[in-house]
Amino acid sequence: DTGVSQNPRHKITKRGQNVTFRCDPISEHNRLYWYRQTLGQGPEFLTYFQNEAQLEKSRLLSDRFSAERPKGSFSTLEIQRTEQGDSAMYLCASSLASTHTDTQYFGPGTRLTVL
Amino acid sequence: AQSVTQLGSHVSVSEGALVLLRCNYSSSVPPYLFWYVQYPNQGLQLLLKYTTGATLVKGINGFEAEFKKSETSFHLTKPSAHMSDAAEYFCAVSLSSGAGSYQLTFGKGTKLSVIP
Numbered sequence: 001d002t003g004v005s006q007n008p009r010h011k012i013t014k015r016g017q018n019v020t021f022r023c024d025p026i027s028e029h030n031r032l033y034w035y036r037q038t039l040g041q042g043p044e045f046l047t048y049f050q051n052e053a054q055l056e057k058s059r060l061l062s063d064r065f066s067a068e069r070p071k072g073s074f075s076t077l078e079i080q081r082t083e084q085g086d087s088a089m090y091l092c093a094s095s096l097a098s099t100h101t102d103t104q105y106f107g108p109g110t111r112l113t114v115l
Numbered sequence: 116a117q118s119v120t121q122l123g124s125h126v127s128v129s130e131g132a133l134v135l136l137r138c139n140y141s142s143s144v145p146p147y148l149f150w151y152v153q154y155p156n157q158g159l160q161l162l163l164k165y166t167t168g169a170t171l172v173k174g175i176n177g178f179e180a181e182f183k184k185s186e187t188s189f190h191l192t193k194p195s196a197h198m199s200d201a202a203e204y205f206c207a208v209s210l211s212s213g214a215g216s217y218q219l220t221f222g223k224g225t226k227l228s229v230i231p
């Protein structure tokens with residue numbers, strides 16, 4: 001068990017560019033979550049996958065954001081036409097849907113800076 | 116809708132002193148409750164969780180929390196602070212959304228400083 005990994009750890013981009021982040025969950029974890037954390041705030045839920053199906057999306061997830069989880073393994077989060085307001089830490093978490101208690105394990109995050 | 120309030124965005128304690136971080140929640144049904152710790156430029160690490168059963172929950176690094184339904188609280192304590200405890204602490208609640216998601220709703224966090 002190597003934990004949740006995220007790449008890249010840091011991304012600096014210019015406004016208007018597209019960026020893509022990757023999350024590799026703990027193997028055998030079938031639930032995967034994306035959160036966004038801005039400075040001085042707690043993480044906020046963005047979207048949820050169970051296996052390869054995206055079952056829930058937050059109102060925070062504008063049309064410029066898209067997430068995928070092909071084959072129910074790793075996941076990608078893409079932001080198109082980035083804006084300065086997208087600057088944040090993007091966190092991925094995974095859990096195992098074996099019981100009603102969903103304990104989420106977080107990756108180290110990808111810090112996005114939009115210039 | 117559920118929400119979490121953490122009283123005090125910044126708490127300072129002396130090394131060896133009691134740590135008390137406060138968390139109150141709002142939920143229409145009994146939630147699952149969590150405390151996570153975040154070190155600078157890192158992700159969140161689970162400290163402890165409450166689901167059902169015993170209301171006093173013990174976690175890692177000597178931390179514990181007590182679920183008090185009547186007070187809708189889940190305060191985090193540690194008898195003796197260590198320098199390595201300096202970090203930001205987040206309280207969170209989780210409820211099933213019906214779509215299978217147990218998304219977490221976090222408080223704004225409390226930054227703990229430990230003074231030598």
